Amino acid sequence: MAIINQATKELQVKIVYYGPAMGGKTTNLVQVHDHVQTASGNKGKLVSLATSSDRTLFFDFLPIEAMSIKGFKTKFQLYTVPGQVIYNTTRQLVLRGVDGIVFVADSQYEKMAENVESFANLEDNLRTLKLNLAEIPYVLQYNKRDLPNIAPIDYMEFLLNNREVQVPSFSSTAHRCEGVFETLNMITRMLLHKFISQGTPQYA
């Protein structure tokens, strides 16, 4: 849940990029970090919290046009999780306190089963944390649209966006920064919408 810092009048929001291994989660973060326009000092360093064989990245920054909610500036923390199946404990840890999720799917046909498995794993891990995906703002990003062997968007929607409520989805080629900011803007707008409509955000 969002953290409120009364001293600095900041609302801190946690967004987790989730998805199968090698799907482009880290590339999304790197592109945002490289290209986001912020006032000086409002963008944190891209930090890698690494174990010997897996990798988790996060960074933290304030947007230029930070929208005030009841006098609080919004500060976003973006995280990725290690996509490899064996690092589930790390994924659970990173998901703690999540406010919004970007699910980065790999558009290649041969990765469809991994996309489904990763999405199911996301739901399982949220359940472990007593969270429900239906209550958390999330968006889908269909990445690697520049590759030749990609599934049509219709099929990816059928696969991953076939629930009662259809969430926003974006095509992307993250290494070219295509679709990266569109995705980020949508999830942040959804989060702000949620906080505004709910009134005062919860205290952590």
Add this chain to the structure above:
Amino acid sequence: MAIPFEAAESALKQGKIAFSWKTVRGWMQQAPADASPNESLVVELPLKIVAPLFLAKRAEARPQQKVEIDDNIPNLFFGFPQPESAPSAASTAKAADTNFYVWDDRSDTVTSAEVETKGPSVGTKFVSKYATPNEIVSRAAALDGVAGAIIALPDGLLVASRIPPEFNADTLAAFLPQIFGKVSQCTKELRMGDLNNLNFTVGNLPWKIFRVNAIFFAAFGRVGEPLPTAKLAALAAELDHKPK
């Protein structure tokens, strides 16, 4: 071969179309009559072919609710794509504007903790004169990279300070023990032991707080410059003496 719609749908939802050879054989229009010894073998059908056929045959998808967002909420982020950028290099590049401490960042000074623990001990310098708090903060503030220094008591009372005019010495003194105490509480909870000293960075400004018995000695630096940690530790050690 004709795959039943429901079977195809179910398989496509898994992102993989895999059935036993026996099942597949049953769908073939000119299937071999004899049972095969490989009936239980799992056969994977090409998703690339089946998925588009399924989507074409599929009736209009059931209506779904859409996520609603207030149009008045603007986009917050803007970026300029740079196709030439190398993501892998970018991930390791050091950014000057950070509030975060990174372990392998050589520009910071925390890794000199070993130097601190082996710093000079006043106990072996029998002829040296103990420095007063005013002398300590003056000498600390004169060090390269140090913008200000302050000494406070555990109740937050100011003892001595040499700080730029934009800072309030009394306020800083009041908060030093609290900052130190909160982190110390965490290290105790984690059974890591008592906190010896504390490094942190605020808006690119490095800070260091030493606890010397019942005294808090803090120094802060300038943007982009490392603190002379070992020299500050030596000054802190000079405060480490029993009153006569």
